[in-house]
Structure formats: structure tokens, C-alpha cells
Amino acid sequence: MPNVPPDRWPTPRSRRRRGTTSSDRYDDGRYDDGRYDDGRYDDGRYDDGRYDDDRPLSDDGPVLSRPVHEPWHDGPDGPAGYGAPREERRWSRFRGRDRRRPDPVRPDRDERRPRVDRPSRGRRTLTRRMAKVLAVGFVVQALVMVSLRWVDPPTTAFMAANPAGAIQQSVPVEHVSRNFLAAVIAHEDAELPHRSGAVTWEALWDRGQAHLAGEEDPSGSTIPQQVAKNLFLNQEMSAWRKALEAGLAAELAFVVDDRRMLELYVNHAQFGPTLYGVCTASWYYFDTPPQELPVEQAVQLVGLLPSPGHVQRAPGGGLDFDVADGKGWLSRSHVVNAQNRVPRHIERLGFQPVEDAGITGLASEQPASADDCSTRPDAVAELIAAEGTG
DSSP states (O other): OTTOOGGGSOOOOOOOOTTOOTTGGGOSSTTOSSTTOSSTTOSSTTOSSTTOSOOOOOSOSOOSSSOOOOOEEEETTEEEEESSOHHHHHHHTTTTSOTTOSSOOOOOHHHHSOOOOOOOHHHHHHHHHHHHHHHHHHHHHHHHHHHTTTOOOSOOHHHHHOTTOOEEOOOOGGGSOHHHHHHHHHHHOTTGGGOSSSOOHHHHHHHHHHHHTTOOOSSOOOHHHHHHHHHHOOSOOOHHHHHHHHHHHHHHHHHSOHHHHHHHHHHHSBOSSSEESHHHHHHHHHSOOGGGOOHHHHHHHHHTTTSTTSOEEOTTSSEEOOOTTSOHHHHHHHHHHHHHHHHHHHHHHTTHHHHHTTOOSOGGGSOOOTTSOOSOOHHHHHHHHHHTOO
């Protein structure tokens, strides 16, 4: 190693032996073989007196080949290795913690924090999805209710559930005979123009008590309830369906006024096995447009509303209760009941209830329009031809 001072030579490392010092390791005769005493380095270049202090050799200086380890340790069973004793090394990992603990093991999760029962991820996901579905359903229902103020529904729940099909055509309520409108109010819901909301709670309570007791309904459904039932529900007579009907009717009455409510009713009520609305019923039974119905024919159509499935057109026009199912007597009894009550009601009040509902003037005074049902609907003509009752 030419031109390298001796103090920068790499220090030979060897395993330390017990009972020896750093100076003794180099004085054991192993290196006294004369290989390093050949005079090549005894040229006086390094004899400047800096190294003549007779200090013993030490390996405390920097080592270039490997890092300096801590002193060798003896364990209870002999040499243990470099570094601190095993117990001290283990405790050094937990410096700053409670050293009185005999075994510094990480505490269990249940000991560090009380366990809280939380719903599983799948249950939370299902709950969120159900909440979203309910929110979407509520929004859609609200939009449908509001749209009924202007839009005639193309079909209803009752029409869709009819296995024989449905024939229906809407007509503006202004083009419907005031005789028929007065008969509807008198027969179905005399309080419609004067009641706030769909029902009165007293009447609803009385109906609920009668249903639970198995007695006859004392008052019957109001027109808003019947509209809600026709549009959204079915003919099931359960308490749950009645409660849902009352809720939908209250919501519908909140967004729809009496005039529109009456219009929705007369256009979607059932008047025969497959007939819905006054437009088709007046043409089917009496060959007459709805704006020209006299009191007698109007009362007969209103009498069909409680039981419209057991009647057919008589040859040449009119009502025929001799039907195949043998239940024509049921529909006939409701018609007779209407004939006994409604005409007296119309004679006493006239068209005042119709005007109170927001419909003024007469049907004959309205200008003609494309949807006034002044001509027989094609579906009605085909049905009469198929039955051979023209």
C-alpha cells in the first residue's frame, strides 16, 4: 500500500476472545513473522513524531469494511452474541411504556376499546337501497298526483286488471250533461262541493267500526276515495286496502280541485263489464252523446256504478239485466234504488251542486271540440256489432 499512512490502513478484524485487550490481540506473535519489517516503509517519511506517544493500539477508530458492533455479551449458558442482553433488548422496544408489565404484549382489541355491535356491511347496503327505493317511489307518486291535474291517465288499475279488456274514452267535464253530473253528486257524494279534503274523520271512523263489526257500510266511499281506488288499487275489501285508499284520496284531494276530481271520476268509473267512462256508456246503452243525456237515462247510468258487471245492452238500446252469470238482479236493484232517490234530489237542488264544484253553464252551450265525444267511439260500435244488439 504505497503512499498510505499506517493510521488509515484497514484494521484486521477477528473474533474477540475472553480476557484479552485490544493491544494484546496484536502482541500474540502471530504477526511477528518479519513480513512487515522489511524496511520498505522505514524511510522516515512518516517519522514526524506524531506517532511516538507510545499509546497502545486500539480498534476504536473507524472501520471501513464493516460497522462496529456492541461488545460481546455472555449469557447464562455461555456466549450469547453481540449487542445488549436479550431481556434488555426486548425491553428497549417498549422504552417509554410501563416497564412494570411482565410481558409487554400488545393488548387485545376488546381490551383497548369496548366492542360496539354494528350492522354488517350487507345489512347497511340493503337498508340504503330500500331507503333509495322508497324515496324514488315517493317522488314518482307525488309527480303522478300532480300530473293528474292536467293529464288524463291512459289506463287505471281497475282497467288493467279486467281480463275481458277495457273500452274507455275521456271527455271534458264541461261537455257532460248537467243532469248526469248532478245525479253523480247526489248518488255518490253529496258533500263533495262542501267538504274540505277527501273524507271527514267522523265518517271514516264510523266506516272502520262498521267494518270491524261486520256490519254494512253506513256511508260508502266518497268520490275522491273512489277515484283513488279506480286509479291505483283493486277491489279487495280488506282494512289495509281501505286505509291505503283513504291516504291516497287525501293526497289526491290536496292537489286536485273538485271540478277535476269529478272529471276524473266520470271518465274512469265502470259502467259495464268492459265499459269505462260516461262517453262510452252513453253511446253504448242509449246511442246518445254524453252532453245530451236526459234525467231518466242519467239516473239509470248512475245506478250502475255500485255493480256494473251484471248488465248488457238491450236490443235497440237500454239496459238488459238478463245476463249469463245470473246476477243481473244485483245491478237491477241498484238502478231501482237510484231511480227512487236521485230524481227527487235533482228536483230539489237542481244544478247548484255542479256549480259549487266549479262547473258553470250547460253542456249544450259549450263550443264543439275534437274531444267532446259527439260521435260514437269506434270501439263501442264494434262491441255493439259483435253482440248484435244494434
